Amino acid sequence: MPETSTARLLEVSDLAVHLPTRDGVVKAVDGISYTLNAGETLGIVGESGSGKSVSCLTVLGLINRDSAQISGRVIYDGSDLLEATESELRMVRGNEISMIFQDPFAGLHPLFSVGDQLVEAIRAHEDVKKRVARERVVELLHEVGIPQAAERFSSYPHEYSGGMQQRAMIAMALINNPRILIADEPTTALDVTVQAQILELIEKIKEELSIGVILVTHDLGVVRDVTQNVLVMYAGRIVEHGSTAAVFAEPKHPYTWGLMESIPLLEVETRDLRAIDGAPPSLIHLPTGCAFHPRCTQAFEGCDKARPELDQTEHHQAACHLARTDRDRIWQERRRRPADASR
Numbered sequence: 001m002p003e004t005s006t007a008r009l010l011e012v013s014d015l016a017v018h019l020p021t022r023d024g025v026v027k028a029v030d031g032i033s034y035t036l037n038a039g040e041t042l043g044i045v046g047e048s049g050s051g052k053s054v055s056c057l058t059v060l061g062l063i064n065r066d067s068a069q070i071s072g073r074v075i076y077d078g079s080d081l082l083e084a085t086e087s088e089l090r091m092v093r094g095n096e097i098s099m100i101f102q103d104p105f106a107g108l109h110p111l112f113s114v115g116d117q118l119v120e121a122i123r124a125h126e127d128v129k130k131r132v133a134r135e136r137v138v139e140l141l142h143e144v145g146i147p148q149a150a151e152r153f154s155s156y157p158h159e160y161s162g163g164m165q166q167r168a169m170i171a172m173a174l175i176n177n178p179r180i181l182i183a184d185e186p187t188t189a190l191d192v193t194v195q196a197q198i199l200e201l202i203e204k205i206k207e208e209l210s211i212g213v214i215l216v217t218h219d220l221g222v223v224r225d226v227t228q229n230v231l232v233m234y235a236g237r238i239v240e241h242g243s244t245a246a247v248f249a250e251p252k253h254p255y256t257w258g259l260m261e262s263i264p265l266l267e268v269e270t271r272d273l274r275a276i277d278g279a280p281p282s283l284i285h286l287p288t289g290c291a292f293h294p295r296c297t298q299a300f301e302g303c304d305k306a307r308p309e310l311d312q313t314e315h316h317q318a319a320c321h322l323a324r325t326d327r328d329r330i331w332q333e334r335r336r337r338p339a340d341a342s343r
Ligand SMILES: Nc1ncnc2c1ncn2[C@@H]1O[C@H](COP(=O)(O)OP(=O)(O)OP(=O)(O)O)[C@@H](O)[C@H]1O
Pocket: 019, 020, 021, 026, 027, 028, 046, 047, 048, 049, 050, 051, 052, 053, 054, 055, 218, 283
């Protein structure tokens, strides 16, 4: 493999983001570690409120550091982004790591044409003539699949469809050749066919440019289709982490089992789909022990006492008190049994 495709781009260690509020401190992210390599798409999946967005925003320095309590390390290019100054972070955000969000319209200014905004984004970081920047923008709009890119240059965001707006946002994110793209639910607001096209586009870009992609999603089907590795988050922590193939073949955490059984996947297509019982916990008053234990169908005495750590294996880890052999056995049984019987 070429060296670029295995280069470590980002190393997050023990990142915690606690947000003081009037009701108490929200432990939005509570000690997560992962690495991202060039040419890799890392999926982050978990229910609403599990800390996916806050963890990504923190990497980019977009969480207010005056009010939030942030600890851990986010190593990019040899230095810790958590220690970076605001102006250093601005350089990183424009040039090195870029982010696209769920709502593409929110990232575009309504009063300027899409093309002009992209030209300005280039010129904010690079001293190039308008004409040159314009040529580059038209080329990029074409690359991200905007039809008649040259004519579309002068259109305003509201003249673009939702899918085209998201393509324009992707163009905006790529304009200064970043090494990392963070996509936070980039397709949630789009209809299914457009979703697939946007995901394909992100994949294509990742391959061509050998960048690293972090893809945040609710959707395990998306994770299976386009990621190489996956983090499963629950209540601000990673409960399972591994190669996508391994996690789908043999999920090791009861929460991941619940996620898999709640969506139509090949593995479990013959059974009824069902949601995970119960609701995610308050991140102010977390359950003792394993935060998932009140909802866990496998919980036993002790799960409410100590907090489980990720087990120490390199390629596929889970944070669960069940013995690994028991987990393997229970999953094998669950995937074979009809839905009702495993309740
Ligand atoms: N600025 C803030 N102040 C206080 N709490 C916050 C703030 N931003 C987020 N939170 C809380 O932090 C927790 C994690 O939020 P986050 O947005 O990261 O969740 P998420 O996993 O991205 O969810 P979703 O799937 O709904 O986007 C939630 O409980 C949220 O209410």
